[in-house]
Every structure is written in C-alpha cells, then in structure tokens.
Amino acid sequence: MPGKPSGMRIRGAGRGRKSLAARADRHELYEAAVQDPPTEVELVARQFKRLRKRRGLTLREDFCGTGVFSLAWAQSHEEREAWGLDLDRETLDWGTVQRLRPAGEAVGARVHLLERNVMTGLRKRVDLVCAFNFSYWIFKTRAELLRYFKAARRGLVDDGLFFLDAFGGTEVPMRDRNERSERGFVYEWEHEHFDALTNELRCAIHFSFSDGSKIERAFAYDWRMWTLPEIKELLLEAGFSKVRFLWERSDEDGDGTGAYYEPKTADNEGLWWAYIVAER
Numbered sequence: 001m002p003g004k005p006s007g008m009r010i011r012g013a014g015r016g017r018k019s020l021a022a023r024a025d026r027h028e029l030y031e032a033a034v035q036d037p038p039t040e041v042e043l044v045a046r047q048f049k050r051l052r053k054r055r056g057l058t059l060r061e062d063f064c065g066t067g068v069f070s071l072a073w074a075q076s077h078e079e080r081e082a083w084g085l086d087l088d089r090e091t092l093d094w095g096t097v098q099r100l101r102p103a104g105e106a107v108g109a110r111v112h113l114l115e116r117n118v119m120t121g122l123r124k125r126v127d128l129v130c131a132f133n134f135s136y137w138i139f140k141t142r143a144e145l146l147r148y149f150k151a152a153r154r155g156l157v158d159d160g161l162f163f164l165d166a167f168g169g170t171e172v173p174m175r176d177r178n179e180r181s182e183r184g185f186v187y188e189w190e191h192e193h194f195d196a197l198t199n200e201l202r203c204a205i206h207f208s209f210s211d212g213s214k215i216e217r218a219f220a221y222d223w224r225m226w227t228l229p230e231i232k233e234l235l236l237e238a239g240f241s242k243v244r245f246l247w248e249r250s251d252e253d254g255d256g257t258g259a260y261y262e263p264k265t266a267d268n269e270g271l272w273w274a275y276i277v278a279e280r
C-alpha cells in the first residue's frame with residue numbers, strides 16, 4: 001500500500017456530479033476488501049499462546065500501512081501494545097486520523113505508528129513481529145530478504161515469534177484478473193506480469209463502481225514471488241530455530257473454515273495462501 005502508485009487513474013462517469021470513484025477513499029476500499037484485522041489478531045494471539053504457553057503482549061507490525069492490525073492488537077487486550085513501521089507518511093497519517101484517533105485515547109496510547117524502515121526496526125524487543133499481505137516480497141534478492149529476516153529476528157524477545165504470509169499455486173505465475181463484489185464496489189486483483197526468469201510479479205488492485213467509474217491501479221505492487229522452501233531456508237539461515245507453515249482447513253465444499261493446521265505435505269492448488277511462523 002505505498003503512497004499513490006504510479007499509473008493510478010480515476011476513470012469514467014458522471015458529468016457535473018463527481019463520480020463514485022472520485023469520491024471514494026482508496027484506503028477504506030482496501031480495508032473493506034482485503035483486511036480482517038480482528039480475525040488475524042485472534043490467529044496470531046492463539047498461535048503465540050499455543051507455542052509459548054503465555055499471552056503475547058507486545059507486537060511490531062512491519063509494513064503496517066494504515067496500522068489497522070496494530071490497532072486491533074491493542075484493542076484485543078488492555079495490556080497489549082503495538083508498534084507499526086512504514087515508510088509512507090500519507091498512509092500512516094490516514095491511519096492516525098481515520099482509525100487511531102476515533103478509537104479513543106486509552107487504546108491510541110498503546111499504538112505507535114512510526115515512519116521507519118523495517119530494516120531499522122525498534123530499540124525495544126517485542127513478543128511478535130508480523131509482516132502481512134506479502135509485503136516482504138519487495139525484497140527481491142536472497143541477500144536483501146536474509147537481511148530483513150535477520151532484522152526481524154533481532155527485534156524479538158528470546159521466545160518471540162515472527163509471522164508472515166505467502167501465496168502461490170498454479171494460477172499465480174501468469175497474467176490473470178479476478179473480481180469480487182464487495183458492498184458498494186467491485187474489487188479486482190490483477191497479475192499484470194509474471195517473469196518466469198526471475199519470479200518477479202507485478203500486480204495491481206482496481207476498484208470499480210455502479211456508475212461505471214473506476215480507480216485503476218489504486219494499489220500496485222512490484223514483488224518477487226518467493227516459494228515456501230526458499231522462505232524457510234532463509235529464515236533458518238537468519239538464525240530462526242524452527243519454521244512452521246499454517247494451512248487453512250477447508251469444508252466439504254472446499255471453502256476455508258478459519259481453522260489452521262500444520263500440514264506434512266500440501267497438494268498444490270490453483271491458489272493457496274499460508275501463514276508462516278518462525279521461532280526465534
């Protein structure tokens with residue numbers, strides 16, 4: 001969710017009155033379509049308790065964007081505190097004004113959104129470091145990703161856990177567009193280009209509206225798609241003692257149930273999405 005991506009365009013609609021696209025707030029649309037902070041907080045809190053037999057209290061959210069995950073962490077327990085790190089001032093400010101302040105002082109005082117490089121980290125060591133929505137895929141070489149994993153590990157207390165996510169599957173390495181109707185708009189995820197030589201993946205999010213207007217490339221990403229074995233190897237090389245993959249259980253219709261397990265093997269699917277937990 002970096003600043004406004006190059007190539008962002010508002011297209012179409014309404015003479016006179018502003019179009020729905022022109023009136024929309026791309027951070028709000030992103031949050032509604034992509035994020036579910038309370039559910040994700042519950043997942044990491046439960047996994048921390050399962051693996052460490054204590055309650056996780058302090059959390060660093062790398063690539064925090066608007067910081068809604070950090071906020072949900074602080075809201076989940078009165079002793080919890082979160083530090084969100086992101087380079088993008090506009091996005092941090094949006095989160096502070098639109099989400100942190102309305103949440104009230106008691107919670108807001110336990111959420112710290114900092115304009116800072118994740119490589120720098122914090123002075124303070126925390127129970128959990130989380131980097132979600134594949135943001136670490138901006139690191140495109142083994143050397144860079146290893147440096148980041150080392151920085152995340154340095155930021156953890158002795159029994160701390162590092163949480164990441166990743167996606168893959170047969171549908172990913174090709175041009176593709178997927179649409180989903182949300183309340184009041186259509187969310188579109190596009191794979192603009194996948195380079196078979198480098199595994200670099202350029203993707204974008206577009207939003208369209210009932211009056212025919214559209215925000216094209218509201219968010220755009222330039223990533224290297226890392227595979228699970230590569231990620232595991234680099235985490236171990238960075239010094240983490242154990243790496244676990246969490247896979248979502250599905251029901252008879254193949255829909256996710258929200259319950260996760262650690263598979264011994266995993267059949268490749270059209271599209272899968274996994275959490276990764278690394279133990280310091």
Ligand SMILES: C[S@@+](CC[C@H](N)C(=O)[O-])C[C@H]1O[C@@H](n2cnc3c(N)ncnc32)[C@H](O)[C@@H]1O
Nearest residue numbers: 001002063064065086087088117118132133135
């Ligand atoms: C895909 S968004 C992720 C937002 C949020 N974590 C989420 O789950 O939706 C990636 C964010 O990473 C930030 N970013 C990119 N490189 C960074 C770096 N080296 N240090 C801190 N933030 C960075 C961008 O500004 C952007 O807000």
